[in-house]
Amino acid sequence: MPRRENISMSVIRRLPRYYRFLTHLKDKGVTRISSTELSVKLGLTASQIRQDLNCFGGFGQQGYGYIVDQLCDEIGNILGLSSRYKTILIGAGNLGRAIASHMQFEDEGFDLIGIFDSSPSKTGTRINGHIVIDTTELENFCEKEKPVMAILCIPREGVQSIIERLYGMGVRNFWNFSHYDISMRYEDTVVENVHLNDSLMTLCYRISNPNDK
């Protein structure tokens, strides 16, 4: 059971995919799967899958394969999905509202406890059971509720100052949908960027340049 330190991002980014697929298999009633079968379904090599899993432990049985249920639970544990991280969302525009209503945060370790916006046209409105709070209330709210993670769905211009305020209130983890690249000038922060425009541009490139992969 090696449990290596410093797992690479390449491996980490594949974990949710494994988890998602194994959950699906479990729901279908499949009990056992080999790395070779998995590799075919996921378009990876069996070698890679075994390497990835063995970063965390020996979950398989030689000559048999992996027990779907068990492996699924193990990966869920590795991902830390049963944690509870108090989460706030900043920005109740189209995107913020969609994220708030669309995501099942609870299944992935996060509890959405507040939604903020600075526009009077948004504050007071209700999104999925949450009343949108004025951003001026941020400090009061954080002091009382101690959120540890913030989802940023605000325009580029507002990001830097919001981050500084949140960092000051102890928030260290950010799921960032803004066009702004949060630079790593802060210690101990975890930032996951979702740059939808970048994703779309990549797609544009790939359509426009069909020779490349």
Added chain:
Amino acid sequence: MPRRENISMSVIRRLPRYYRFLTHLKDKGVTRISSTELSVKLGLTASQIRQDLNCFGGFGQQGYGYIVDQLCDEIGNILGLSSRYKTILIGAGNLGRAIASHMQFEDEGFDLIGIFDSSPSKTGTRINGHIVIDTTELENFCEKEKPVMAILCIPREGVQSIIERLYGMGVRNFWNFSHYDISMRYEDTVVENVHLNDSLMTLCYRISNPNDK
């Protein structure tokens, strides 16, 4: 001017970031930048930036650096942002509506020409100037309008059958927000997945396992 074939995905995924940052510099009135300055701002190495750019041509001037305006335009061209790709969106739920209203498709080569949903509660409603069309009309619409790209904002279960219908109507490019991994059984397709749940799980992992990068 080498213009290598088969640019790697690693390089392609950095292009939008370069473009975004250079646009920002341009707006700020910066005219000239060196790979070293860029590397500091973007948290990359100067070497990597020069390598990346030289996949497409020698855009710099020795002893001087890069002209921001010019480099920005070049990358825009490489990305193909001035193309016009007729695009439809399937699924007018929270996420689909947000994507339709939030993204500036026109700036990135795409023209949104239709939004579809199969629920009678959604069809007929208006999103950002588009009336939501019943999915049963998909074939009629495609025959007339010939879209080349589809944005998928529907639940997992519906994806496979929609893709088959769209593929049959000549759609080859997909921006996929569903939990479903579109497998590459189709030729000549370009698929860009945006798995928000995967992204969130990765974040959960990184918060739960602070030792790793």
Added chain:
DNA sequence: TAGATTGTTAATCGATTAACAATC
């Protein structure tokens, strides 16, 4: 036991970084 499939080490491949000659 024989067959299958893992865990793990070694080999290969690709991407990043370093170095430097070319040149503006």
Added chain:
DNA sequence: TAGATTGTTAATCGATTAACAATC
């Protein structure tokens, strides 16, 4: 010309793949 910075080749590093011994 001297200084600066690119374009490009060579060296390094990391990730993926192949191979196989361990073992269920």
